[in-house]
Amino acid sequence: MADRRFQVARLPGFATIAVLVFLALYLPILTLVGFAFNAENSISVWGGFSLKWFAAAWKNQAVQDAALRSLTIATLSALIATSVATLAALGTTRRPAFRGRGFIYVMINQPLMVPEIVTAVALLILFGIVKQATGYQGLGYLVAAHSAFCIPFAYLPIRARLAGMDASLEIAAADLYASPIATFRRVTLPLLAPGIMAGAMLAFVISLDDVVITEFVKSGGQDTLPTYMLGQMRRAITPEVNAISTLLLALTVALLTAFFLLTRQKD
């Protein structure tokens, strides 16, 4: 007898809709990637296969500087955000429920709810005052801003991992006279490590992709790869932008794949 349970996959038109959704998601990206290999100076007229736009992007000093800056900011921000998020996740799960925990949870995840432009304008005003008062114009502002909005992205996978971890292992360690520090180092941290790595990668990718907040916070000579690309839009766009996008996309996909693999092995 056939399985009579309700299954979405059996509904009429399921395959059609699924294909359409995947096309809508990936066709634009595939087009973009395709024209990165265009031999012509055009993002819509195909003129043969060529790698010259990758070479052009690679040789472009502005692109190199922006890429290095993006990676520096993303690495520092991911480190800071993940450290803070790990502490926050431990503080909100590894202790009895307390008043205001829900409130703290919402506060930590605030960057997910508040429109980015609001945060950007707020930071523009605040950092404007600080920059005038201190005279400091360095990358610190971007690192601080990125760290802040990356925290929830690092927090969520770490918290999910912690919630799924068996607390009896830590209790057992305590029973065997392990000090709290030793329990944390020998039991909690190793078990939590995949969650922390996943959180760090997500934070890294989010920082790498950010446009709006960066555009408003950056000081002189601090264009990141996404703001550099945004700046190209007013004039004719060449496949060089496609080539940069393709490289950025490849990096993002690689990291997200690693994220997926790390969160999957939940034995």
Add this chain to the structure above:
Amino acid sequence: MTRFLTTAALLLGTTGLAQAEGTLQLYNWGNYTSPELLAKFEAETGIKVTVTDYDSNDVALAKIEAGGHGFDLVVPSANYVPIWVEKGLAVEFDLSKLPNHANIAPEWKDVEWDKGRTHSIPWQWGSTGMAVNTAVYGGDINTSAVFLNVPDELKGKINVVPEMNDIVNLAVMANGGQPCSEDTVVLKAARDALLAAKPDWLSMDYGATENLSNNNWAASVNWNGSTMRARLANPTVAYGYPKEGYPLFMDSVMLLSDAQNVEEAYKFLDFIMVPENAAMISAFARYANGIAGSEPFMPEDMKTAPEVMIPEEFKAAGVFLPTCGPKAQEYITAIWTELQK
């Protein structure tokens, strides 16, 4: 890791570049500044120019207003120049430090938005006109009738770029009015003309360079620089200057009132008014520059480009769109909204 952290610490430590000797912070539209120009400037003066990009007049204005930005020079569009002056964000030039000021072409010297060029130096300029594939339509293209009274050959094949001020003011000028007109008779005529013409348009979209190049569109209201690039790819594309009047645009360099590197900024401003250097700006971004005598130094394909060098007979019809008053802007927006329905 240690090495990375050291690098990071060094990067973080590069504070106040703006205060250092021999540097200059230029805040400009993205992909608009010739790297060769900056290299030449550095070779001549020892001053290192850092360029930071923006993508809209409003973002640039907001960032400078917030303070603490560290920039010295900014390049706003013509209708924004008076705003920068009124807000006290940009200063009047000390013309004694700009001997090359005399090189500004006569037609750009006394512009409506900066009389005598005391606050802004021309960077680049262009126009909005009619890009038409002459293989499809062989009639007169130097008229707004191309999009307001679409010839049969172009019906359903013409695009109109969705730039509110450009399009509404083209229609206003075609109906005998001035840009930012508050004359309701003229405005009604302009609105009716736009609404009557709209069914004959194919689309209202950006991307004219591409779509004219690959024959998706037979015509478009379009900018001159974009049309030149389309013509280089598709030689039958031509650019018409509506004799009824057409909008001009210009981006100009202004000196910020809280600039840190004022002497360096003056050197740069004077430098870009040397014809040979102004030609380098044009060669990179493919627009004309507003400095007299720069033509001989321009790339060959630009020297003769009818899109860049406005033919003498059409020069008079070009108009800079002023910053419209609130009432005029309200009318323009109302017409635009109706057109979008």
